[in-house]
Amino acid sequence: MQKVKVGIVGGTGYTGVELLRLLANHPQAEVSMITSRSEEGVAVADMYPNLRGIYDLQFTQPDSEKLKSCDIVFFATPHGVAMSMADDLTSAGVKVIDLAADFRIEDLDVWSKWYGMPHTEAKLFDKVCYGLPEYFRDNIAKAMIIANPGCYPTSVLLGLLPLLKAGVIDPSNIIADGKSGVSGAGRGANVAMLGAEMSESFKAYGVSGHRHLPEMKEKLTQLSGGEVGLTFVPHLVPMVRGMENSIYATMKTDMSQAELQQLFEETYKNEPFVDVMPAGSLPETRMVKGSNMCRLAVYRPQGSSQVVVTSVIDNLVKGAAGQAVQNMNILFGLEETLGLTQVALLP
Numbered sequence: 001m002q003k004v005k006v007g008i009v010g011g012t013g014y015t016g017v018e019l020l021r022l023l024a025n026h027p028q029a030e031v032s033m034i035t036s037r038s039e040e041g042v043a044v045a046d047m048y049p050n051l052r053g054i055y056d057l058q059f060t061q062p063d064s065e066k067l068k069s070c071d072i073v074f075f076a077t078p079h080g081v082a083m084s085m086a087d088d089l090t091s092a093g094v095k096v097i098d099l100a101a102d103f104r105i106e107d108l109d110v111w112s113k114w115y116g117m118p119h120t121e122a123k124l125f126d127k128v129c130y131g132l133p134e135y136f137r138d139n140i141a142k143a144m145i146i147a148n149p150g151c152y153p154t155s156v157l158l159g160l161l162p163l164l165k166a167g168v169i170d171p172s173n174i175i176a177d178g179k180s181g182v183s184g185a186g187r188g189a190n191v192a193m194l195g196a197e198m199s200e201s202f203k204a205y206g207v208s209g210h211r212h213l214p215e216m217k218e219k220l221t222q223l224s225g226g227e228v229g230l231t232f233v234p235h236l237v238p239m240v241r242g243m244e245n246s247i248y249a250t251m252k253t254d255m256s257q258a259e260l261q262q263l264f265e266e267t268y269k270n271e272p273f274v275d276v277m278p279a280g281s282l283p284e285t286r287m288v289k290g291s292n293m294c295r296l297a298v299y300r301p302q303g304s305s306q307v308v309v310t311s312v313i314d315n316l317v318k319g320a321a322g323q324a325v326q327n328m329n330i331l332f333g334l335e336e337t338l339g340l341t342q343v344a345l346l347p
């Protein structure tokens with residue numbers, strides 16, 4: 001079988017280099033083009049020495065004519081870039097996976113409000129599928145454009161959906177308390193992410209509203225069939241990789257701790273990248289660092305009516321590049337775990 005020819009637009013950011021790391025171990029994919037406007041002509045291995053001896057590629061300008069020689073193009077770019085090239089590429093038969101948010105929210109008025117720009121590509125939405133494989137696998141396989149979910153939405157949706165879909169919790173008052181490492185903010189220069197600014201400190205941000213909230217609410221509503229009231233508060237943690245979301249909801253159907261555990265285990269029993277931790281244990285971000293796994297735990301503390309779910313992912317892997325490769329595998333009918341069997345790094 002011929003290898004899938006991959007192009008990456010935006011290869012110098014953290015998600016771009018993470019795609020390169022994962023695809024280096026993919027037996028059925030070959031990166032044939034990688035772009036950067038600022039680093040044109042620079043060898044990938046000169047910029048990222050961890051890739052020395054693995055890639056013999058140079059950064060080129062993002063040229064959609066040249067990208068049409070690929071089978072699939074990943075956009076690891078700021079919001080708005082994939083939207084400008086997706087029509088041209090998909091019309092030529094090239095599949096697109098956007099790691100940014102251009103196609104994540106179907107309500108385009110909502111999208112424009114949160115992303116601060118008009119959405120120009122409403123016509124493409126019949127080619128789009130939201131790329132959370134655990135809930136949209138069949139439609140992903142048929143799509144031309146995959147909207148790779150945001151990192152917080154990936155972790156929160158995987159933790160919350162078993163409860164919402166089973167009608168166990170009151171959907172009107174859910175809290176998701178998120179914490180992310182600083183690589184989530186990307187590689188661009190940003191004073192708030194300097195070591196002296198963020199280390200030895202911990203803060204909430206986006207409390208009055210974060211752009212991942214409308215993404216989560218839209219998908220939760222679609223999948224559960226009713227309105228969802230969600231408060232989401234992200235926090236910045238002084239670590240590089242990883243995120244944890246603690247999710248709080250009130251039960252409307254009485255379920256014991258053992259029944260809740262069984263609900264989660266049953267929901268994800270065939271999922272290669274969701275691990276329901278044994279009853280009584282808790283996932284930590286280091287248990288998923290560098291891996292495509294989401295690890296979850298569910299609790300009913302002190303027999304109260306509250307359910308607490310904790311969910312961890314590596315924001316750059318299951319929260320971005322790993323999930324994108326998982327989606328590519330589905331799009332091309334490949335084994336879903338190809339290139340994604342890395343075990344988390346401890347310590």
Ligand SMILES: NC(=O)C1=CN([C@@H]2O[C@H](COP(=O)(O)OP(=O)(O)OC[C@H]3O[C@@H](n4cnc5c(N)ncnc54)[C@H](OP(=O)(O)O)[C@@H]3O)[C@@H](O)[C@H]2O)C=CC1
Nearest residue numbers: 010011012013014015036037038076077100184186187320
């Ligand atoms: N970091 C994370 O944990 C996650 C990030 N994401 C999303 O993935 C995307 C990439 O993130 P990250 O890797 O952190 O990003 P960075 O901001 O660090 O990198 C962006 C890349 O895009 C290129 N680029 C910028 N503008 C354009 C343009 N107009 N046309 C073509 N290329 C452009 C840049 O190269 P150059 O300017 O040289 O062309 C660079 O290679 C973002 O949308 C981010 O929100 C998603 C999930 C998680």
Ligand SMILES: CC(=O)N[C@@H](CCC(=O)OP(=O)(O)O)C(=O)O
Nearest residue numbers: 101149150151180181182184185
């Ligand atoms: C710590 C940090 O700044 N995180 C980013 C989200 C991470 C991310 O990359 O989200 P997208 O997938 O939507 O780009 C933020 O809060 O905006």
